[in-house]
Amino acid sequence: MPVPEIAESFTGSVNRVTLGATKDGGGTRTSIVTVGGARNMVYGGSPNDAGEKPVIAMDVLDARPDDWPDALLEPYKDVLDSPGDWAKKCVEEYGAELICLKFEAIHPDKGDKDATHAVKVTEEVLKAVGVPLVLWSCGFDEKDNQVMPKVSGAAKGENCLIGTVTEDNYKSLTAIALADGHFLITEAPLDINIAKQVNILASDMGFPLERIVTFQSTGALGYGIEYAYSIQERQRQAALTGDKMMAMPAICDVGYESWRAKEAKLADAPGWGDAADRGPMWEAATAVCLLQAGVDIIRMRHPRAVAAVKGFIDQVCQKNNS
Amino acid sequence: MIIIAERINGMFTNVKQAIADKDKKVIQELARKQTEAGATYLDVNVGTAAADQAGTMQWLVETIQETCATPLSLDSQKPDVIAAGLKVINAENGVILNSTPLNKKTDEEIFDKYMEMADQAGPKACIITLTMDKNGVPQDVDTRVAIAADIISKAMEKGFDSQRLFVDPIILPVKVPNAQVQPGNILSAMDQIRYLSEPAPHMTIGLSNLSQGATERSLINRVFLAMGISRGLDSAIVDVLDEKLMNVLATAEMLMNKQIYSDSFLKVYASMNE
Numbered sequence: 001m002p003v004p005e006i007a008e009s010f011t012g013s014v015n016r017v018t019l020g021a022t023k024d025g026g027g028t029r030t031s032i033v034t035v036g037g038a039r040n041m042v043y044g045g046s047p048n049d050a051g052e053k054p055v056i057a058m059d060v061l062d063a064r065p066d067d068w069p070d071a072l073l074e075p076y077k078d079v080l081d082s083p084g085d086w087a088k089k090c091v092e093e094y095g096a097e098l099i100c101l102k103f104e105a106i107h108p109d110k111g112d113k114d115a116t117h118a119v120k121v122t123e124e125v126l127k128a129v130g131v132p133l134v135l136w137s138c139g140f141d142e143k144d145n146q147v148m149p150k151v152s153g154a155a156k157g158e159n160c161l162i163g164t165v166t167e168d169n170y171k172s173l174t175a176i177a178l179a180d181g182h183f184l185i186t187e188a189p190l191d192i193n194i195a196k197q198v199n200i201l202a203s204d205m206g207f208p209l210e211r212i213v214t215f216q217s218t219g220a221l222g223y224g225i226e227y228a229y230s231i232q233e234r235q236r237q238a239a240l241t242g243d244k245m246m247a248m249p250a251i252c253d254v255g256y257e258s259w260r261a262k263e264a265k266l267a268d269a270p271g272w273g274d275a276a277d278r279g280p281m282w283e284a285a286t287a288v289c290l291l292q293a294g295v296d297i298i299r300m301r302h303p304r305a306v307a308a309v310k311g312f313i314d315q316v317c318q319k320n321n322s
Numbered sequence: 323m324i325i326i327a328e329r330i331n332g333m334f335t336n337v338k339q340a341i342a343d344k345d346k347k348v349i350q351e352l353a354r355k356q357t358e359a360g361a362t363y364l365d366v367n368v369g370t371a372a373a374d375q376a377g378t379m380q381w382l383v384e385t386i387q388e389t390c391a392t393p394l395s396l397d398s399q400k401p402d403v404i405a406a407g408l409k410v411i412n413a414e415n416g417v418i419l420n421s422t423p424l425n426k427k428t429d430e431e432i433f434d435k436y437m438e439m440a441d442q443a444g445p446k447a448c449i450i451t452l453t454m455d456k457n458g459v460p461q462d463v464d465t466r467v468a469i470a471a472d473i474i475s476k477a478m479e480k481g482f483d484s485q486r487l488f489v490d491p492i493i494l495p496v497k498v499p500n501a502q503v504q505p506g507n508i509l510s511a512m513d514q515i516r517y518l519s520e521p522a523p524h525m526t527i528g529l530s531n532l533s534q535g536a537t538e539r540s541l542i543n544r545v546f547l548a549m550g551i552s553r554g555l556d557s558a559i560v561d562v563l564d565e566k567l568m569n570v571l572a573t574a575e576m577l578m579n580k581q582i583y584s585d586s587f588l589k590v591y592a593s594m595n596e
Contacts, residue, residue, distance in 0.1 A: 196584035204586075238582050245590055246582060 010240035013039040015210050015247050020132025021159040030130025033097050035296040036249035042294050053317045057098035057134050057299050058090040059255045062121045063105035069265040071279045075303050083121045084128035091129045094303040100134035101125050106147050107138035115150040122154040135162040141169040149176040156180040167198050174202050187215045190227045199245045214248045220257040221286045232293035252290050255301030258283035280304040288312050324557035326395045327361035332369020341371040346385045353390040359562040367397035376406035383407045395420045401435045408443050416446035423454040424469050437482050450488040459492050466491050466511040474518050488524040495534035509553050516554035526557035544570040
């Protein structure tokens with residue numbers, strides 16, 4: 001039986017976003033990263049419609065994590081107290097194309113560090129690596145509004161991806177990201193209607209839609225991944241059918257979400273196999289699944305999971321020429 | 323929704339006057355306002371304003387394109403008037419040839435001519451074809467659907483992409499004796515026309531014609547627009563400057579899941595069609 005021709009063509013596309021500024025662009029990065037550009041569903045249509053290859057942003061925390069399982073601490077044990085060295089290790093040893101600097105320790109419950117700390121860490125990481133940075137707030141609105149504008153200023157001109165802004169807290173970071181020339185991450189709680197609304201709100205403040213990356217929230221394998229998957233799919237469909245408020249590339253947080261799963265972190269579970277393998281496998285499986293829904297940037301943590309997902313991307317995604 | 327804005331039409335007094343005076347400002351202002359209000363295309367109709375229809379069409383096209391990049395819908399039943407417009411147009415962003423019947427007594431091949439002109443105008447050039455043939459405008463559902471089927475099969479024969487074809491089932495004024503059955507007939511016809519090809523052909527209507535001569539024109543127009551959208555209508559020639567109408571359009575599209583809901587869905591609709 002012949003296979004029917006079902007290739008669909010769309011009028012819209014996902015925005016292309018280029019993160020990082022080299023010396024020529026007024027920054028100090030030694031590499032830049034372009035994502036987005038897809039003109040079809042993942043694996044749909046011709047490879048020329050696939051857009052840019054998805055990339056991995058490896059997480060670096062601003063202070064030693066106190067709740068990571070041993071399997072995740074092990075690869076980083078020598079660098080956990082130095083975000084600069086940590087970032088360097090991710091780039092040089094594990095091939096990270098982006099570093100996501102997560103400001104965990106500024107959270108009132110997790111160290112309550114101040115803006116001086118955050119600025120120092122930002123400068124340290126900027127100096128240590130040449131890849132573009134993602135700068136990620138702690139999620140406690142009041143503290144984020146105090147600290148993140150300073151972080152933004154410390155990285156001014158570097159074309160970072162900074163976030164996140166939400167429907168209830170978007171004004172201060174949107175304004176400062178615009179002033180400092182960064183790209184913005186808009187966050188929604190697995191709710192496509194709110195996702196669109198946050199983009200509209202940021203756009204109303206004059207933030208260019210072409211400089212936004214969306215974060216729909218992430219669920220790990222076994223912990224709501226299907227919700228994240230269908231929202232990413234819906235976002236891609238909306239982009240392809242011309243919805244400019246939904247045409248942004250997408251970022252997801254696979255590292256954090258995967259390692260919250262007990263299947264990933266529980267050491268003492270003999271029936272589940274070796275804990276050293278389980279976590280990276282859980283993380284890699286979550287990432288690969290979301291890649292198929294249409295995600296452009298994946299935040300990840302374990303180097304073995306990163307290696308597996310990079311391998312997957314290289315095998316499956318062909319770089320287009322347009 | 324593919325929105326074709328109707329105001330640049332020689333039937334309107336101010337446009338007629340502007341054509342007579344060669345007053346570019348009036349035309350350019352209409353182009354700008356309609357674009358800002360959410361027009362995907364600007365309809366350009368010479369109307370009865372000038373004896374030299376071809377020359378006037380050219381003047382309108384050139385005048386609009388001096389200041390506005392919104393694609394145009396060249397509105398004439400005369401192939402030579404369309405051809406004149408196409409001669410001077412920049413159709414890079416697309417153009418609609420609006421409109422032709424399937425055929426007519428004096429010109430059996432008129433639809434073919436429009437397809438040829440569209441092909442020459444570029445890969446994005448579209449045609450609006452009326453469900454009308456040499457016997458005139460059909461009054462019943464079945465003849466409308468039969469003509470639509472002929473239109474689609476003829477386009478397929480010629481290798482004309484169905485996505486560049488708009489079928490217009492022709493809406494007639496409701497305030498005409500015995501015409502009140504027509505809006506319902508059109509909806510029934512749409513129900514069938516949308517299954518004539520896969521993907522469905524675009525369907526469009528000249529909405530304002532429905533309320534010609536009636537009171538409550540805007541209300542009649544917008545209620546029927548919502549009804550049409552529920553039956554697969556994905557384009558219409560409308561008064562984009564009618565804000566209430568545009569709000570109904572945005573809401574109906576959202577309710578049909580054509581647009582993702584957001585709290586600002588009304589506000590954002592016009593900007594999405596830029």
